[in-house]
Amino acid sequence: MSAIDELHETTAALRDAGCVAAEEEAAELVEHAGGDSARLSELIARRCSGEPLAWLTGSVQFCGETVVVHPGVYVPRWQSEPMALEAAARLPERGLAVDLCTGSGAIAVVLSSRRPLARVLACDIAPLAVDCARANGLEAFCGDMDVALSEVPAGSVDVVTAVVPYVPTEALRLLPRDVLTFEPLQALDGGEGGTALLERAAKHAARLLRPGGSLLLELGGDQGELLRPTLVGEGFVGLELLVDDDGDVRALSARLSGVGTVAASR
Ligand SMILES: C[S@@+](CC[C@H](N)C(=O)[O-])C[C@H]1O[C@@H](n2cnc3c(N)ncnc32)[C@H](O)[C@@H]1O
Structure with a gap:
């Protein structure tokens, strides 16, 4: 089959399965299969079953960076990009940043690439995620966010970022079926109201x-x-909500007050 036919057939199969970006995804799968038609059929079948594209191709583009995403690890969302860029803008050139709940490490990758002289530390409770973050070249630690970075001195960090699981348990059922079927619940479930983490x-x-x-x-x-x-x-002072083009709240930024200083007493 010619490369063009391969692309057409893959696009048609993905479209039939309900993929919204069938053409773009087909191009990625065809490229990833590298001319191996059996491999391409397998990739199409897995994608049509709802498996995330990033798990099949092994990576995703995030803020223009190629981020490795291992199967089983939460796929970074484009909705997180403005927050990552805002965090990078607030990080001093030689500063220290911490990315809690790092997953694949997408946000930490952006911080590192925008501020190559800064130190960026990441943590996640899931060993699969930590392996993935390390594959992205990050200094990543495994464990609950309260303990994984316990050796970082209090009051020493310039920027903290976190995309914690924040979907209220009662709203999980509203997520797309593919997300619920494939992505780890531990990355999504924020408990009642979604605010505990x-x-x-x-x-x-x-x-x-x-x-x-x-x-x-x-x-x-x-x-x-x-x-x-x-x-x-x-x-914290200077609380601001980051809102997207549709007016939906996507993130919050705030600064720790300079008054009464540090957390040494906490
Ligand atoms: C929504 S994902 C975000 C991943 C990544 N920051 C991103 O934007 O792609 C949430 C991540 O938090 C991790 N996580 C859940 N509970 C945690 C905890 N108590 N401490 C540290 N990480 C946790 C999950 O394993 C998951 O990788």
């Missing part, structure tokens, strides 16, 4: 950040408002 990340960030350092948290809906008392109580 957001609260923990905010408290942990307050310990890690230097006065004036920035916290960037991905969240949605009214979670920014729900989180406000905790953030204010932990000494």
Whole structure:
């Protein structure tokens, strides 16, 4: 079969299976199969079953960076890109950043590429994710966000980022079937209301950040408002919601107050 026929057939199969970007995805699968038709058939079947494209091709583009994504690891979303870029803009050239709940490490990759002289530390509770983040060249630690980076001195970090699991348990059933079938629940389920890990990340960030350092948290809906008392109580100021072109809240940024300094007493 010619390369053009291969592309047409793959596009048709993906379209029939309901893929919205069938043509672009077909081009990626055909390229990844490298002319091996049996391999291509297998990739098409897996994609048509809903398996994430990034798990099949092994990577995804995020803020223009190629991020390795191993099977079983949460696939970075384009919705997280503005937050990653904002975090990079706030990171001093030779600063220190921490990416909690790093998954594949997409956000940390952006921080490292935009600030090559900075130090970027990452952590995740899932060993698969930590392996993947390391495959992306990151200094990644395995464990719960409260303990994995316990050796980082309090008050030493310039920027903390986190895309924690924040989907309220009661809203999980509204996620696309493919996401629920394939992606790890541990990466999605934020518990009742979805704010438990957001609260923990905010408290942990307050310990890690230097006065004036920035916290960037991905969240949605009214979670920014729900989180406000905790953030204010932990000494954050300058709370801003990052909103997308449709007016949907995508993230929150805040700075740790310079007053009364550091977390040494926490
Ligand atoms: C929504 S994914 C985000 C991954 C990545 N930051 C991204 O944007 O692609 C959430 C990640 O948090 C990790 N995670 C869940 N609970 C955690 C915890 N208590 N401590 C550290 N990581 C956790 C999951 O394993 C998952 O990789």
